[in-house]
Amino acid sequence: MMSLFSTWARLLIISAAFTFNCAVADELASWQPGEAKQRLISFVQQVSDANSAHFVAPSERIAVVDNNGTLWAEQPASPQLLFAMAQAKNMVKANPQLGKQAVFSAAADGDIETLRQQGIEGLLQLFIATHVGLPISQFEDRVNDWLAEAKNPETNRLHTQMVYLPMMELVRYLQANDFDIWLVTSGSLGFVRAWSEQLYGIPPDRIIASELKTEFRVLNGRPSLIHMPEVGFINTGGNKAVAINERIGRRPILAIGNSDDDIAMLQWTSAGDGKRLAALIHHTDGEREWAYDKTESASNLDKGLELAPANDWLVVDMKKDWRRVFDWQ
Amino acid sequence: MMSLFSTWARLLIISAAFTFNCAVADELASWQPGEAKQRLISFVQQVSDANSAHFVAPSERIAVVDNNGTLWAEQPASPQLLFAMAQAKNMVKANPQLGKQAVFSAAADGDIETLRQQGIEGLLQLFIATHVGLPISQFEDRVNDWLAEAKNPETNRLHTQMVYLPMMELVRYLQANDFDIWLVTSGSLGFVRAWSEQLYGIPPDRIIASELKTEFRVLNGRPSLIHMPEVGFINTGGNKAVAINERIGRRPILAIGNSDDDIAMLQWTSAGDGKRLAALIHHTDGEREWAYDKTESASNLDKGLELAPANDWLVVDMKKDWRRVFDWQ
Numbered sequence: 109m110m111s112l113f114s115t116w117a118r119l120l121i122i123s124a125a126f127t128f129n130c131a132v133a134d135e136l137a138s139w140q141p142g143e144a145k146q147r148l149i150s151f152v153q154q155v156s157d158a159n160s161a162h163f164v165a166p167s168e169r170i171a172v173v174d175n176n177g178t179l180w181a182e183q184p185a186s187p188q189l190l191f192a193m194a195q196a197k198n199m200v201k202a203n204p205q206l207g208k209q210a211v212f213s214a215a216a217d218g219d220i221e222t223l224r225q226q227g228i229e230g231l232l233q234l235f236i237a238t239h240v241g242l243p244i245s246q247f248e249d250r251v252n253d254w255l256a257e258a259k260n261p262e263t264n265r266l267h268t269q270m271v272y273l274p275m276m277e278l279v280r281y282l283q284a285n286d287f288d289i290w291l292v293t294s295g296s297l298g299f300v301r302a303w304s305e306q307l308y309g310i311p312p313d314r315i316i317a318s319e320l321k322t323e324f325r326v327l328n329g330r331p332s333l334i335h336m337p338e339v340g341f342i343n344t345g346g347n348k349a350v351a352i353n354e355r356i357g358r359r360p361i362l363a364i365g366n367s368d369d370d371i372a373m374l375q376w377t378s379a380g381d382g383k384r385l386a387a388l389i390h391h392t393d394g395e396r397e398w399a400y401d402k403t404e405s406a407s408n409l410d411k412g413l414e415l416a417p418a419n420d421w422l423v424v425d426m427k428k429d430w431r432r433v434f435d436w437q
Numbered sequence: 438m439m440s441l442f443s444t445w446a447r448l449l450i451i452s453a454a455f456t457f458n459c460a461v462a463d464e465l466a467s468w469q470p471g472e473a474k475q476r477l478i479s480f481v482q483q484v485s486d487a488n489s490a491h492f493v494a495p496s497e498r499i500a501v502v503d504n505n506g507t508l509w510a511e512q513p514a515s516p517q518l519l520f521a522m523a524q525a526k527n528m529v530k531a532n533p534q535l536g537k538q539a540v541f542s543a544a545a546d547g548d549i550e551t552l553r554q555q556g557i558e559g560l561l562q563l564f565i566a567t568h569v570g571l572p573i574s575q576f577e578d579r580v581n582d583w584l585a586e587a588k589n590p591e592t593n594r595l596h597t598q599m600v601y602l603p604m605m606e607l608v609r610y611l612q613a614n615d616f617d618i619w620l621v622t623s624g625s626l627g628f629v630r631a632w633s634e635q636l637y638g639i640p641p642d643r644i645i646a647s648e649l650k651t652e653f654r655v656l657n658g659r660p661s662l663i664h665m666p667e668v669g670f671i672n673t674g675g676n677k678a679v680a681i682n683e684r685i686g687r688r689p690i691l692a693i694g695n696s697d698d699d700i701a702m703l704q705w706t707s708a709g710d711g712k713r714l715a716a717l718i719h720h721t722d723g724e725r726e727w728a729y730d731k732t733e734s735a736s737n738l739d740k741g742l743e744l745a746p747a748n749d750w751l752v753v754d755m756k757k758d759w760r761r762v763f764d765w766q
Binding site: 167244297301311312313315319322323324325326330331333345346347349350353354355356357358372375376378379 | 496644660684
């Protein structure tokens with residue numbers, strides 16, 4: 109009986125170990141074997157293994173992940189900017205007077221370069237004008253209606269197809285290891301929440317984003333939240349670290365971004381005690397995606413690359429480290 | 438065999454049902470049998486029972502609960518105001534010049550009435566002066582050092598003993614039924630987070646509070662978050678509904694408060710579809726706690742009582758509905 113039990117037990121242990129290794133290999137199947145993949149797996153295994161010196165309790169296993177350029181493509185412009193341009197086009201059609209303003213005329217013409225030349229003030233003006241005026245739930249419906257059909261102007265693929273497959277595998281792998289994943293984006297809360305749970309499996313209370321000022325009012329007896337035409341919070345740079353503390357209240361152990369805008373988030377994550385990992389996705393693949401870093405105007409990665417070696421930040425080379433970029437490739 | 442199994446099964450079912458009824462009764466043991474207790478239990482059972490017409494999925498089972506006067510006592514002043522006064526006393530001792538300002542002199546003298554007469558501007562000045570200047574983790578240590586010894590000036594009990602036992606039972610009961618509980622307080626984030634998990638079992642990412650403006654800076658090579666002497670967000674009135682949407686992104690199904698400051702939170706919660714419950718804790722017990730409502734200056738309940746009947750809000754009568762208020766009584 110003992111011998112039969114011990115044979116069974118051994119078989120079960122071998123089979124469990126085998127399943128575990130296969131599961132890890134399968135879960136990150138779109139990552140090339142190499143340093144990046146190995147560091148990610150090794151980190152997750154060490155913090156998840158109760159017998160490891162680097163074990164971290166599940167409640168502290170917090171990951172913060174940027175969105176544009178980290179989870180989905182941001183070239184030739186972020187989907188939210190393209191959404192704002194599509195809305196502006198409709199607004200100009202309904203009210204041609206608006207087209208006399210440079211921001212609206214460039215947006216309606218789909219002229220991203222001229223639009224960017226309007227500077228941050230011009231872009232904010234466009235965002236605010238195209239994101240207010242609707243109750244929050246109706247705004248989310250409008251975003252999803254647009255997203256169901258809108259395509260990337262260069263690949264002609266739906267934006268929902270421009271999600272990075274290796275990053276989705278990583279998100280699932282982290283979730284399977286009890287990580288609590290927070291999306292930390294410069295995009296606006298209402299826009300990102302409209303689809304984040306369906307597209308990424310990241311629920312609405314796990315989104316840290318930019319926000320318009322919002323007011324509570326009882327309109328015709330109906331309690332309502334109204335977006336005001338005024339910026340409430342811009343979730344960029346140092347504000348990402350501020351918002352991570354205000355929202356989560358625990359310091360993340362894993363941070364992933366792709367631009368200098370994510371440096372503070374990586375610094376804040378790295379500065380805690382114990383095992384930590386910070387990573388930058390480096391857009392090096394001009395064939396399968398876009399190659400850009402230091403000179404990219406909207407989302408440059410320059411100082412981040414300079415800081416990475418001394419801080420032991422993992423730089424993911426999209427061309428070298430990813431076997432596939434999008435699931436349709 | 439079948440008959441034995443079925444006898445066992447029947448016993449198990451009977452025993453499970455018996456255990457369930459006992460468990461509910463025990464979990465809210467400090468509530469008097471009556472309408473309030475019955476409505477709370479009935480609501481939780483209906484939304485948690487997969488066979489009920491009012492079933493709500495666990496991910497949507499969100500409760501928002503005020504803090505001062507709802508979970509712990511706020512008379513003769515909120516613990517955070519008493520903390521600020523204690524800090525001010527130390528500051529005046531170290532720098533007597535400060536005592537020439539009316540706000541600091543009243544605070545250092547423990548003169549709550551004179552302090553309140555300084556108005557909201559004076560109180561904000563006191564809060565800001567006593568809450569900035571330390572890195573966030575050191576500030577939390579300071580709060581906990583104070584809380585370990587500070588006593589309510591009228592009952593001479595530790596503030597941690599001034600927590601309402603029936604409310605703690607309710608929090609545990611909700612958590613046992615997969616409710617996600619968010620603390621929604623006008624208090625400041627750093628103060629409340631210092632003890633909320635230990636005292637209430639509510640973790641740091643479930644605190645919606647007022648906030649000082651905060652900046653990220655790298656000081657001597659160390660990434661740091663610094664509280665600025667400026668208000669970032671005041672979580673009162675309509676702002677509670679705004680913050681609930683910004684932070685949770687789902688409309689709560691249960692809201693509990695105790696003053697007119699909680700009306701917007703109750704209205705926002707009540708206005709959704711499906712089964713909902715909103716409740717106000719009415720301070721009616723001048724013997725075991727404090728009796729106050731319409732004319733209380735710092736936390737009045739007036740319009741809330743007026744709105745309750747038409748909105749079907751549950752008004753909890755502390756004197757009538759609670760068998761015990763504090764666990765030491």
